[in-house]
Amino acid sequence: MQQLELFTVAIILWGGILVFLFYLFIKMMRIQTTVERLVQQDEE
Amino acid sequence: MTSSFKAALVIAAKDIRSQFRKPFEVFAMFLFALIAILAFAFGMGGVVDPEIGSAMVWVIIFLTGMFGFAPIFLSEVETGTLRGISIAPIPAWAVYIGKVIYGFFMMGVVEIFLLPMTMLLFGFAFDPFDPFLYAIFVVGTLDLAAVGSMASALTMPSESKATIFPLVYFPTATSAIILLIELTRGLVVGPGLITLGFLLQLLIGHLIAMITISAVIFQYALTS
Amino acid sequence: MRPHRIVLYLITAIIGVLYIYMTWIYAPPEATLGESIRIFFQHVAPALTAYTAFGVTLICGILYLWRQDIRIDVLGGASIKLGLLFTTITLLTGMQWADATWGVPWNWDPRETTTLILWIAYACLWVYRASVNDREVKAQFGSIFSIVAFPAVVLSYLSIHIWNTLHPIVITPTGLQMGIEHGLTMMVSMITILLLYVILLELTYRVDSSEEMLLEYRMTRS
Numbered sequence: 001m002q003q004l005e006l007f008t009v010a011i012i013l014w015g016g017i018l019v020f021l022f023y024l025f026i027k028m029m030r031i032q033t034t035v036e037r038l039v040q041q042d043e044e
Numbered sequence: 045m046t047s048s049f050k051a052a053l054v055i056a057a058k059d060i061r062s063q064f065r066k067p068f069e070v071f072a073m074f075l076f077a078l079i080a081i082l083a084f085a086f087g088m089g090g091v092v093d094p095e096i097g098s099a100m101v102w103v104i105i106f107l108t109g110m111f112g113f114a115p116i117f118l119s120e121v122e123t124g125t126l127r128g129i130s131i132a133p134i135p136a137w138a139v140y141i142g143k144v145i146y147g148f149f150m151m152g153v154v155e156i157f158l159l160p161m162t163m164l165l166f167g168f169a170f171d172p173f174d175p176f177l178y179a180i181f182v183v184g185t186l187d188l189a190a191v192g193s194m195a196s197a198l199t200m201p202s203e204s205k206a207t208i209f210p211l212v213y214f215p216t217a218t219s220a221i222i223l224l225i226e227l228t229r230g231l232v233v234g235p236g237l238i239t240l241g242f243l244l245q246l247l248i249g250h251l252i253a254m255i256t257i258s259a260v261i262f263q264y265a266l267t268s
Numbered sequence: 269m270r271p272h273r274i275v276l277y278l279i280t281a282i283i284g285v286l287y288i289y290m291t292w293i294y295a296p297p298e299a300t301l302g303e304s305i306r307i308f309f310q311h312v313a314p315a316l317t318a319y320t321a322f323g324v325t326l327i328c329g330i331l332y333l334w335r336q337d338i339r340i341d342v343l344g345g346a347s348i349k350l351g352l353l354f355t356t357i358t359l360l361t362g363m364q365w366a367d368a369t370w371g372v373p374w375n376w377d378p379r380e381t382t383t384l385i386l387w388i389a390y391a392c393l394w395v396y397r398a399s400v401n402d403r404e405v406k407a408q409f410g411s412i413f414s415i416v417a418f419p420a421v422v423l424s425y426l427s428i429h430i431w432n433t434l435h436p437i438v439i440t441p442t443g444l445q446m447g448i449e450h451g452l453t454m455m456v457s458m459i460t461i462l463l464l465y466v467i468l469l470e471l472t473y474r475v476d477s478s479e480e481m482l483l484e485y486r487m488t489r490s
Contacts, residue, residue: 215389215417
């Protein structure tokens with residue numbers, strides 16, 4: 001039981017940071033697709 | 045300096061006078077407080093412990109402020125008079141102080157009716173001859189008015205003003221509310237570990253800090 | 269990638285591995301807390317980092333009002349997000365720790381309450397910033413808000429000294445109240461989380477400012 005509790009804390013800390021990185025990644029992807037679309041529109 | 049203070053008083057007097065033309069607003073605040081009392085009474089199953097009842101006074105005033113302080117600046121935006129205020133030759137902090145006095149007056153009027161009502165319905169009593177009680181209520185209401193005016197000014201540029209005002213009001217008012225609840229609880233059931241004098245000093249410190257910070261940075265809220 | 273960034277990432281990775289090793293293997297179980305002392309190393313450092321993040325937001329707010337540079341506001345906005353992330357971690361690990369030592373995850377201890385207030389206050393600031401459309405007005409009023417909201421941070425930090433609390437006071441004016449192994453682990457955890465904060469802040473700043481540029485470009489285009 002205690003092992004599980006300790007493990008949960010590690011998951012919270014590193015998981016939290018990973019989730020934040022994932023959020024940044026998603027945001028970056030969205031920016032990239034928007035930029036690509038804008039470039040395409042400019043070319044047309 | 046003195047002329048700026050006079051300007052602040054003029055602004056406060058103007059707002060209070062316009063308030064007399066629509067007295068239903070203060071009455072609406074009072075009704076809102078009454079509804080809050082009723083809701084809390086339902087939640088706590090009728091008879092309320094004096095300790096909790098006295099703490100509820102500030103919770104109700106806090107909630108009423110969420111509703112009553114919002115128009116302090118927002119009404120100026122609605123009527124389009126804010127431009128006039130910002131180009132008038134008055135320093136920004138005087139505008140802010142004037143609005144704080146107006147908010148204090150408005151909430152004070154509500155409290156005069158609200159306080160006996162709450163004491164009656166929640167079954168506790170403050171000693172009416174205790175000068176400390178009046179000090180707490182004057183400083184507390186002034187503090188909430190200071191925070192509420194600033195919050196109302198901050199809400200001006202927001203796209204969804206009605207939803208955002210409580211969110212701006214909460215972070216700045218909470219520290220005052222915690223102190224005020226401790227103070228009134230101390231008045232009713234006797235002081236706890238910390239003396240009431242020290243708590244009142246903390247509250248006055250909070251009031252001075254809030255008013256000074258807000259008055260100093262208020263010019264940035266008017267110029268844009 | 270520029271070389272100084274690679275160096276920063278490498279140092280953080282090495283210290284991070286050291287931190288994990290020290291937390292789970294090096295630090296001995298504590299006399300009264302036992303194994304749950306390991307939660308402590310993952311609870312205090314995010315808490316102090318969250319205070320740092322909100323402090324950075326305050327400084328950015330003051331600097332913005334002084335210099336009127338939109339980049340400062342983007343940095344302040346990025347720091348709010350990171351402060352919220354680390355406050356969330358603090359609250360959740362704190363709940364685990366409270367569950368392990370006091371038997372309940374949440375008991376409205378002043379420290380818990382004020383940390384929750386802190387979280388709500390900055391979440392309010394984040395929502396508020398999102399609700400203002402004009403970029404310059406958002407920066408201006410967001411800065412004012414961040415200055416006015418900062419007393420909540422101070423209150424949270426002072427709360428354990430004002431009210432009586434169950435929360436242990438580890439950092440006192442006389443120094444850290446713990447053994448040498450625990451002190452060392454604590455220090456390494458502080459450095460790791462602070463370095464992670466700096467890296468994440470830089471990344472968030474870059475992503476946010478490119479988003480700003482994109483928005484600006486679309487505005488001028490239409």
